[in-house]
Amino acid sequence: MIYHLFYPLYTTHIVFNVLRYISFRTISAILTALLISFILGPWLIKKLKELQLGQRVREDVPSRHRTKEGTPTMGGSLVIVTVVGSTLLWSNLTNPYVWLVLFITCAYALLGFVDDYRKIKRSKGISGKTKIIFQTIIALTATGVLFFVLDFTPQLTLPFLKDLHPELGLFYIILIVFILVGTSNAVNLTDGLDGLAIGPVMITAGTFALVTYVSGHTEFAQYLQIPYTSGCGELSIFCGAIVGAGLGFLWFNTYPAQIFMGDVGSLSLGGALAMVAIIAKQEILLAIVGGIFVIEALSVIIQVAVYQTKKKRVFKMAPIHHHYELKGWAEPKIIVRFWIITIILSLIAISTLKLR
Numbered sequence: 001m002i003y004h005l006f007y008p009l010y011t012t013h014i015v016f017n018v019l020r021y022i023s024f025r026t027i028s029a030i031l032t033a034l035l036i037s038f039i040l041g042p043w044l045i046k047k048l049k050e051l052q053l054g055q056r057v058r059e060d061v062p063s064r065h066r067t068k069e070g071t072p073t074m075g076g077s078l079v080i081v082t083v084v085g086s087t088l089l090w091s092n093l094t095n096p097y098v099w100l101v102l103f104i105t106c107a108y109a110l111l112g113f114v115d116d117y118r119k120i121k122r123s124k125g126i127s128g129k130t131k132i133i134f135q136t137i138i139a140l141t142a143t144g145v146l147f148f149v150l151d152f153t154p155q156l157t158l159p160f161l162k163d164l165h166p167e168l169g170l171f172y173i174i175l176i177v178f179i180l181v182g183t184s185n186a187v188n189l190t191d192g193l194d195g196l197a198i199g200p201v202m203i204t205a206g207t208f209a210l211v212t213y214v215s216g217h218t219e220f221a222q223y224l225q226i227p228y229t230s231g232c233g234e235l236s237i238f239c240g241a242i243v244g245a246g247l248g249f250l251w252f253n254t255y256p257a258q259i260f261m262g263d264v265g266s267l268s269l270g271g272a273l274a275m276v277a278i279i280a281k282q283e284i285l286l287a288i289v290g291g292i293f294v295i296e297a298l299s300v301i302i303q304v305a306v307y308q309t310k311k312k313r314v315f316k317m318a319p320i321h322h323h324y325e326l327k328g329w330a331e332p333k334i335i336v337r338f339w340i341i342t343i344i345l346s347l348i349a350i351s352t353l354k355l356r
């Protein structure tokens with residue numbers, strides 16, 4: 001909105017010309033989101049406590065989690081309001097990709113919100129099967145818009161291989177739906193220690209702020225020999241908003257957490273990152289930067305598969321962060337080490353843009 005209201009004034013005063021630049025609006029989106037989070041955070045924590053929207057902690061948790069009982073949850077609603085607000089303020093709203101990422105974010109947030117609310121009020125959330133069905137319907141809707149409205153090409157980009165862009169046809173649609181649903185659930189599985197999910201989410205969003213910027217810039221895209229997607233650069237602002245909102249949320253979610261994000265945050269942030277990567281045609285890059293999400297999800301798949309076939313556990317408990325807890329690692333140690341791994345993965349992912 002700021003872009004639309006003030007950019008046209010550049011003819012009267014040159015200062016408004018700065019709004020033309022995606023880099024300026026991305027930094028503004030980060031700072032705006034951070035500010036909104038700082039202002040609304042304490043109010044939300046107080047409100048959630050008054051409404052008794054506190055976390056119920058399961059019986060089978062590693063024992064230190066018992067002290068977390070009653071911590072207000074659904075803090076993700078703050079993250080989402082902040083991301084959406086900041087994006088609406090600083091983006092070019094005639095760009096269809098901006099609306100597509102906002103759609104996925106809000107639709108998954110709504111699903112997560114209903115799940116959180118039912119967990120607290122009726123002690124049982126939406127069943128896993130129903131959740132997957134709704135996630136798939138939302139993902140199919142977004143995929144339909146991509147292909148039938150925005151004329152998306154079903155080509156995959158492979159790191160290191162600049163000349164190979166396999167045309168996957170119908171399989172690409174299935175792949176996109178899988179990436180949307182999978183990333184959303186993987187972030188949800190990761191969200192089991194204070195700050196464990198939001199750290200990698202911010203690092204991934206920061207990486208994709210850069211990736212979408214270069215993918216939407218003809219000269220940079222050509223120089224790096226990555227797919228050019230016209231208008232994709234505007235998603236840099238959305239990614240910036242996630243970084244700012246994430247930092248603001250981490251202020252309250254850092255160990256020992258005053259608030260959890262809930263499914264409203266984890267499902268929607270996972271979906272948002274996946275949608276950005278899909279539009280930028282950098283799905284594999286997402287798997288690299290978001291390696292922690294992949295590892296967390298794989299640890300559950302391996303644990304369940306091996307237990308069902310051999311009645312043995314590979315990990316002391318899955319997802320893998322519980323394994324390290326039970327090995328005796330202090331909670332902050334697991335969290336910060338998982339952040340460090342994500343920073344390394346981000347650097348590797350960025351370097352694949354050049355190594356082609």
Ligand code: 57M
Nearest residue numbers: 060061065073191192193194195260261262263303317318
């Ligand atoms: C989300 N949610 C946390 C909070 C957060 C299939 C199975 C592997 C599923 C998995 C599962 O349910 N995962 C979903 C995990 C929960 O946090 C809430 O949930 C939101 C995210 N959806 O925002 O609202 C608890 O996590 C802790 N927490 C923090 N700090 C945070 O910032 O400490 C969360 C955020 C909170 C709090 O204690 O209460 C959760 O873990 O429930 N299930 C599991 O993860 C379970 N694993 C399991 O059963 N493993 C088996 C098999 C099935 C693989 C095995 O290893 O044999 C574990 N979950 C828990 N305890 N809580 C088991 C032990």
